[in-house]
Structures are given as structure tokens and as C-alpha cells.
Amino acid sequence: MAEKQPTPKEMLDRIDYQPPHVDWMETPLDIRKGMYCYAANPKSVATLGLPNARPWNPLDADWKLPENWQQIIHEGFKERLERFRSVKVFMDICVRCGACADKCHYFIGTGDPKNMPVLRAELLRSVYRNDFTRLGKLLGKANGARPLTLDVLKEWWYYLFQCSECRRCSLFCPYGIDTAEITIFGRELLNLVGLNIDWIATPVSNCYMNGNHLGIQPHAFKDMLDFFVDDIEEKTGVKVAPKYMKKGADILFITPSGDVFADPGTYTAMGYMMLFHYLEEKYGLDVTWSTYASEGGNFGFFTSHETMKRLNAKMYAEAKRLGVKWILGGECGHMWRVINQYMDTMNGPADFLDVPVNPITGTRFESARSTKMVHITEFTADLIRNGKLDLDPARNDHLKVTYHDSCNPSRGMGLFEEPRYVINNVCKHFYEMPANTIREQTFCCGSGAGLNAGENMELRLSGGLPRANAVKHVHEKYGVNMLACVCAIDRAALPTLMDYWVPEVQVTGVHELVANALNLPGQAERTTNLRGEDLEELKAQAEGETDEG
Amino acid sequence: MNRKYVTAFVAVFVLFLVAWAGVSIGLQWLFGVVIPYLAVLLFAVGFVRRVMGWSRSAVPFAIPTTGGQAKSLPWIAYSRLDNPSSKWEVVGRMAFEILTFRSLFRNTRTKMQAGSLFYQLEIFLWVGALAFHYAFLTVLLRHTRFFTEPVLWPIQILENIDSFFRVEILYPGIQFGLPAVYLSGLVLLAAVVYLALRRVLIPSVRYISIASDWFPLLLIFGIAFSGVLMRYVTKVDINAAKQLTMGLVTFRPTVPDGIGAVFYIHLFLVCVLLAYFPHSKLMHLAGVFLSPTRNLRADTRAYRHINPWNHPVHLHTYQEYEDEFREKMVEAGLPVDKPLDASAEANADKE
Numbered sequence A: 001m002a003e004k005q006p007t008p009k010e011m012l013d014r015i016d017y018q019p020p021h022v023d024w025m026e027t028p029l030d031i032r033k034g035m036y037c038y039a040a041n042p043k044s045v046a047t048l049g050l051p052n053a054r055p056w057n058p059l060d061a062d063w064k065l066p067e068n069w070q071q072i073i074h075e076g077f078k079e080r081l082e083r084f085r086s087v088k089v090f091m092d093i094c095v096r097c098g099a100c101a102d103k104c105h106y107f108i109g110t111g112d113p114k115n116m117p118v119l120r121a122e123l124l125r126s127v128y129r130n131d132f133t134r135l136g137k138l139l140g141k142a143n144g145a146r147p148l149t150l151d152v153l154k155e156w157w158y159y160l161f162q163c164s165e166c167r168r169c170s171l172f173c174p175y176g177i178d179t180a181e182i183t184i185f186g187r188e189l190l191n192l193v194g195l196n197i198d199w200i201a202t203p204v205s206n207c208y209m210n211g212n213h214l215g216i217q218p219h220a221f222k223d224m225l226d227f228f229v230d231d232i233e234e235k236t237g238v239k240v241a242p243k244y245m246k247k248g249a250d251i252l253f254i255t256p257s258g259d260v261f262a263d264p265g266t267y268t269a270m271g272y273m274m275l276f277h278y279l280e281e282k283y284g285l286d287v288t289w290s291t292y293a294s295e296g297g298n299f300g301f302f303t304s305h306e307t308m309k310r311l312n313a314k315m316y317a318e319a320k321r322l323g324v325k326w327i328l329g330g331e332c333g334h335m336w337r338v339i340n341q342y343m344d345t346m347n348g349p350a351d352f353l354d355v356p357v358n359p360i361t362g363t364r365f366e367s368a369r370s371t372k373m374v375h376i377t378e379f380t381a382d383l384i385r386n387g388k389l390d391l392d393p394a395r396n397d398h399l400k401v402t403y404h405d406s407c408n409p410s411r412g413m414g415l416f417e418e419p420r421y422v423i424n425n426v427c428k429h430f431y432e433m434p435a436n437t438i439r440e441q442t443f444c445c446g447s448g449a450g451l452n453a454g455e456n457m458e459l460r461l462s463g464g465l466p467r468a469n470a471v472k473h474v475h476e477k478y479g480v481n482m483l484a485c486v487c488a489i490d491r492a493a494l495p496t497l498m499d500y501w502v503p504e505v506q507v508t509g510v511h512e513l514v515a516n517a518l519n520l521p522g523q524a525e526r527t528t529n530l531r532g533e534d535l536e537e538l539k540a541q542a543e544g545e546t547d548e549g
Numbered sequence B: 001m002n003r004k005y006v007t008a009f010v011a012v013f014v015l016f017l018v019a020w021a022g023v024s025i026g027l028q029w030l031f032g033v034v035i036p037y038l039a040v041l042l043f044a045v046g047f048v049r050r051v052m053g054w055s056r057s058a059v060p061f062a063i064p065t066t067g068g069q070a071k072s073l074p075w076i077a078y079s080r081l082d083n084p085s086s087k088w089e090v091v092g093r094m095a096f097e098i099l100t101f102r103s104l105f106r107n108t109r110t111k112m113q114a115g116s117l118f119y120q121l122e123i124f125l126w127v128g129a130l131a132f133h134y135a136f137l138t139v140l141l142r143h144t145r146f147f148t149e150p151v152l153w154p155i156q157i158l159e160n161i162d163s164f165f166r167v168e169i170l171y172p173g174i175q176f177g178l179p180a181v182y183l184s185g186l187v188l189l190a191a192v193v194y195l196a197l198r199r200v201l202i203p204s205v206r207y208i209s210i211a212s213d214w215f216p217l218l219l220i221f222g223i224a225f226s227g228v229l230m231r232y233v234t235k236v237d238i239n240a241a242k243q244l245t246m247g248l249v250t251f252r253p254t255v256p257d258g259i260g261a262v263f264y265i266h267l268f269l270v271c272v273l274l275a276y277f278p279h280s281k282l283m284h285l286a287g288v289f290l291s292p293t294r295n296l297r298a299d300t301r302a303y304r305h306i307n308p309w310n311h312p313v314h315l316h317t318y319q320e321y322e323d324e325f326r327e328k329m330v331e332a333g334l335p336v337d338k339p340l341d342a343s344a345e346a347n348a349d350k351e
Helices: A008-014 A042-047 A069-083 A085-093 A105-110 A117-132 A134-143 A150-160 A168-172 A179-192 A198-210 A218-236 A265-283 A305-322 A334-347 A376-385 A407-411 A417-426 A457-463 A465-478 A488-501 A510-517 A535-548 B003-024 B028-056 B087-100 B124-146 B153-162 B183-201 B203-208 B211-234 B238-249 B261-279 B281-290 B318-332 B340-350
Strands: A251-254 A287-289 A326-329 A373-375 A401-404 A482-485 A506-509 B108-113 B116-121 B168-171 B174-177
Touching: A008 A457, A042 A198, A069 A085, A069 A117, A069 A179, A085 A117, A085 A179, A085 B028, A085 B281, A105 A457, A105 A465, A117 A134, A117 A150, A117 A179, A117 B203, A134 B211, A150 A179, A168 A179, A168 A407, A179 A305, A198 A305, A198 B318, A218 A265, A218 B318, A251 A305, A265 A287, A265 A376, A265 A488, A265 A506, A265 A510, A305 A326, A305 A334, A305 B318, A326 A334, A326 A376, A334 A373, A334 A407, A373 A376, A376 A417, A376 A510, A401 A417, A401 A465, A417 A510, A457 A465, A457 A488, A465 A488, A465 B116, A482 A488, A482 A510, A488 A506, A506 A510, B003 B028, B003 B211, B003 B261, B028 B238, B028 B261, B028 B281, B087 B281, B124 B153, B124 B183, B124 B211, B124 B238, B183 B203, B183 B211, B211 B261, B211 B281, B261 B281, B318 B340
Parallel strands: A251 A287, A251 A326, A326 A373, A401 A482, A482 A506
Antiparallel strands: B108 B116, B168 B174
């Protein structure tokens, strides 16, 4: 971070929802530090064979574009209008009613009018009118049309990387216009002339070559899980033994690599390992990890449809190679949108897998009968429902938990009850945030769609404001001290967000809560949680706070 | 003053003058017969072409916006309307969307007070939009009386309901009465005024509005206003007007004398609206049916959606991965497909 971070108060004072008096087309672009991510590393772009790999800097006047960049974009636009009905229809039918305007977390947090979903789309729509409609060609600016100039392209880049593809606007739009579609499409165009950000390009290249976004090599991946094995043994007295690429296992487990890398996601990863160990000891369930398919997330989704397909292909390929029955997926946001709405179409049919059946409960996951992939909270909810887990929720008694619905599992899947059911069975104190900020109306963490870099921290903190504000509300009202989520980007982004806006609240994955409540066969007395905090102390502390309250 | 609505206002005013001048110099045939035929033709061709254009584009992925619990485990109730998993549930979702503007009903207004955010229910846009569209529909249906002989009975019923409100003063000395007042016309005018005022008074909506938002609004205002004027003030010769419209639909066009200029102005503005329609945002009428975030089933894990252009892509296979990391994998105790020795031999053979 080059510049000093504004304080929360400065940030709030700065927000002004009054748009400027000058027309938006006349407002010059100001690429501000703290709001944008660094340009893609040419090495990563080259590894993927994507166009125009070269070093460039968004702050320079010259972005080192190919000479015929206008033609490339125009033709790319045209081609994609035929490839995506969504884009074509959304270009034509917006009436600019303004219902979406204040639904975007980036608009709410920045007040920048070009973060209103309608205007984000108009940035592209204005060029569409100019290039592809008769009336736009005829009337020009009077009809809201403008030619694609370098400044316009830069504006696309700046604002398309200030959208986290969360789809909240599409929920409120009377025609279902989805800015995520516009952004996905727009970023795909930008990639045609080599305008990606490094926080996306390098993870994608890592994932392509090494199997995960962080570029963890196979032996290192095992090392990291071994470290968790030791940690778990220290805290529970039980030595778990994760399996790697075991041919003929029942289930292949795939989760975002972020959770093996950084706290607090690591505790969620330990949670999975403890759950699988429990199920193996008690019921003989055979779950395997893979280092080749060691990434649940898919930053290719933030690059282009083709790149998404290239990364996602490893899931089925590895399941096929190992001969497992079906795939279990960990807690992740956009991963689940890709699995739910794209995977089977892109890389299916998965006819080499079985319809997922939980061998312990006998439950057949009918809703996943074609993709053959089940969400871990569906799996765990089914286990709890059938009384298959030995749980002691008292170990979570010091927690007052609220739950953050991640954008993609919410508006690209509809996963609401399963995580809540699990949380309610492993925690005593659960409080919902206000209705306009959860479930299908949930707010983004501010860092989705590849925007969780360090250099755009101001964007992340302002985009996360609506979420943080709702957490603050339940923190003040009920004393909530733990924010649960089912997304690895959330686990990476929300702690920073909480530190900034609501420092008293910590962040956890749902399966960390499960693991803390789960009694392992042959365990020692559990005096600490997975974070190594003394349970008695935490309890005393919590009671003290309640007494004061 | 805002250039965008001035432009649109001037455009509508010029259209009004064109019709008025045209009729004053005796171009009744042009404005009563030629332009209406042309407008209907432009509308039909343009509309069909636009919809065909959309339909030709692929729907590579099923991307419904899920607004409620998905159908998953049998003991979890799911949201049939907001996360539809069958065709009929999609029909239900679409019906609510199109007939009741369900998504718009969710609308809230974000407010910041003392560093806290509030999301208040904002119902007015929904009310205004419903009033506008249903009033417009009623007016349209009422107008079929000009194109049918005898007038269909459902239309007569609709007219009776629409005109339950009457303005009559019957005192000795003062005898005043208006023809049955059609509420739909007045509601339409009021709704248009509301939708226009929003674009002026709400700063963010003013900021995003462009001339092509103003033009149809003002045009529809002109149409509704001239209609109301004709019915209650200038009292156009209805029988003559119907003679003209019946002539149009039966393809035996006639232009009876003395209909009055307002009628031609009204008709001309309608013609402009029809011709403009397919090239404008008004196509949301058809587009809403084709919106992929609303009209698809959210059962993509249960049934495979087919992408007609599923491009082949370059992959980094497991074999390539293992080739790169085999030694490290073996050293770490990870299983490999080709043992180190064998692969070394294979490589030696290759060379």
C-alpha cells in the first residue's frame, strides 16, 4: 500500500451519494491508488498462452496495446453477442429505472456513480449502441452512444475490476439484468488485448501448472496438511491420516487452496480432516485428497469462459483417473457457482461417476445426480440430520455466531438452509443479521471475483462496508463475536474487513465450528479449540461480557 | 435545464407540429392511411427481427439468479418461485415477474445515517410501474373497439369497469356532463408524470437517464394527453374516426371529412411510437421473456445444460503434472502412476 489508509471515519465521511453535475460521459477517468489492482505479470499471461503478454502499468498513458486493439475488441464484442444471449438481451432492454443503483456494495461504499450497476453496464452499452445499433449510429451521443476510445477502454478496465460479480443487482432488476454477466463478458474482452490484473492472472497460471492458485507444489501441499495433522494431534490427541490420490477411494475431496495456506481458513481445513477421520474410524468412509486437483476455486472464471473450463477440467479428470464414486466440494463461493451452473455443461457429462450417495446415511443426493458433486454443508447437514455425528456444541458456547451468505452460493445456487442447519447444531448462540443483508440479498465481502489483492485495499474496505455494517449491528445488539462463512475468499478477506470496521469480531469457516464440536473417537480431553485458545478462559471471558452487558 | 430531456421534448414537440401542419395543408391521407400502415409494418418487422436476433444467440450456460433456497435435501423446503427446479415453477416465476413485477417489488432505498446503513422499503417505483403498465394495457384493449365491429363483449365489460366514475352536474340552471371518464387514461397520464418526475427529482436517476429514456416517456405523454383532449375537450367525431380505423383494418382505407386535427396528431404520435419501439429500450416488453437469469430452471446439478459451442480448450493433464513433479512426489511419499525407474527408462527409450 503506497498511500496511507483512510480511517473508518474518514472513509464514511467521504461517501456522498449525490452524483456530480457533469454528465457521466464527460467525467474524465481518474485511476486512483488503492482502488485498482496491479497489471498481470507477463510470465503468467504467457504460461496460459493468452494474448499480449508484456509488462504494463495502469498509471502509464501507454498501455502497450496491440495496434489493432479497437478491431480486436469490436470483433470480440460481435462474436460474443452471438455466443451469449444474456449479453445481447442485456445490452438492449435496460430502461434505466434505477432500481439497481444503490444495490451494489461498491456503490454504497464509495458513492462513485460509475459503480451503480446500471452505469457499469452503460460503459459497455454506450459502445454497443455506437457499434451495433442503427439508431446509435444515427443519433450518436443524443442516443447515449460513444465510440470506443482509449479512455473508454481504460474506464472499462477500471470499473470492470471494481465489480465482484456478486449478482445482487440482478436480483432487484425487473428484467434480471445481471451485471456479473456484463463484467464476465467485459473482462473476457479486456483479456483479448492483454488487460488482466495480476491477482487473477498469476493464480490462474499457478493453478493451471501446479494444480492450485497458490502454486503449491505436490510435496509442499502434503507438507502443509502434515502440519495440520500435528496441530490436530496436539489439540485433540488424535492422529488423523489424510489420503492422497488414492485410487478407488469412495470420494474425492476438493477445496480451495486458500484454506491450506492462511488463517483462519487453515482451521476449516483441519475441520475437514477431522470430519473425514471421524467418518473413516466410525463408518469406514474412504475420502481422498488430490494435489493435482487441489483447487476448488476458479479464477479462470474471472478471466474468460475458456480459461474457467481449462482449470475446472481437472476435477472430473482427476475423479476419473482415481476411479472414485463421486466428488465432495469444500466451502468456497465462486467455486460453487462454477460447479453448480457451469461444470457439467463445460466438462461433463460425468458418466464415469455414480449418483452421489452418502454410504453412511443412505441419502441419495438427487439434486446433484448429474454433476455428481456435493457441497460439504449438504453432506454434513445430512450426517447431522441422521444422527451420525457425535457432537458437543458446548465447546462453542463462548461464541455468538452470525452467518455471512457468500454471493455465489446464494444467488448462483441457493445454499441457505444447509449451513444454517449445521451451525445451529454445533453452536448454541446464533443470530441473523438484518434481512436485507443476508440470504439472497446478501452483501459481498468486497473482495470477490479476484479483487482480494493488497494494493486495492481501499476498494476492498469500502466495498465491504455494507457487510461490515450489518455485522456491527448484530455485534452491538447481541454481542456477536464470530462471523461464520462458507467461502475461502471470505476467510481471507473478512478478517481484514472486520479488523477495520468491527475489530471485536473474528471469522470462521462452518467446518471449523463443526470440528470444535465433534468428538473424535479416542480423543484426549479437549481443553482448547483448534486455534489453541483455552476453552475455560474463553468461556469465563464470554460470561464476563454477558454479565456486564 | 438538462440537455437530455430538452432534446427529447423538442423532438416530441416537432412531431406534434409536423402532424398538425400536415393535416392543415390537407395531408389526411398521408397521416391517416400511409403513415399508419408504414408504422405497423416497421413495428412488426422490427419487433420480429429483434426477437429473432436474440433467439439466434446461444444460451451456453443455465445462469438463473437464485433468489431462494435450492431444491436439495428432501427435508429442506425450497423456494419454488425464486429457485425453480421444474418447468412449471419457471412458468410461475416468469408469470409473477411479468404480471406483478416481483423483482421490482423487492426494491429498497439505501440510506446512511450517522455511519449506519439502512435499507428502507421503496414501493413507489413498483406502484408507479404497475399503474403505468396496467393503465396502458387497459387503454390499448379499449382501443380495440375502433378495430372491431361489433365490439367484443369482454371489451365492453372492461369499458364499463374502467368508466365507473362519472362527472355530471345536474342542477336546474347548471347542466354539465362529461362523457364517461375512463380512469385508465387518467392513471396513465399520472403514472407517466410520476415516472418523468422521478427522472428529474431523484439525483441518481437523473444522472443515469439519457435522451432515449425521455423520448418515449414524453411521446407516451403526448399520446395520452391528445387522447384525453379528444375525448373530453375538443370532442372529435368518434363515428368518423371509427370509419377511418375500420377502413385501415379491413384494407379499404377511407378518410372521412371533419375528424379534427387532434385525432391525426394522436394517431401520428402513436405511429412514431410503433416505428420507434423495436429500436428502443421499449423492447423490454419482449426481452423480459428471454432473460436467462429468470427463464431457466435452477436444476443444473441434476440435469446437464448443453452449450452449443462448447469450445475445446488446452489442458494441463495429470500426466504432464506428474512428469514435472514425479521426483518430488515420490520423495514426499505421494503415489505416482509411473514409478521413478520406469519413467526414467521410458525417457531414456524416447531419447
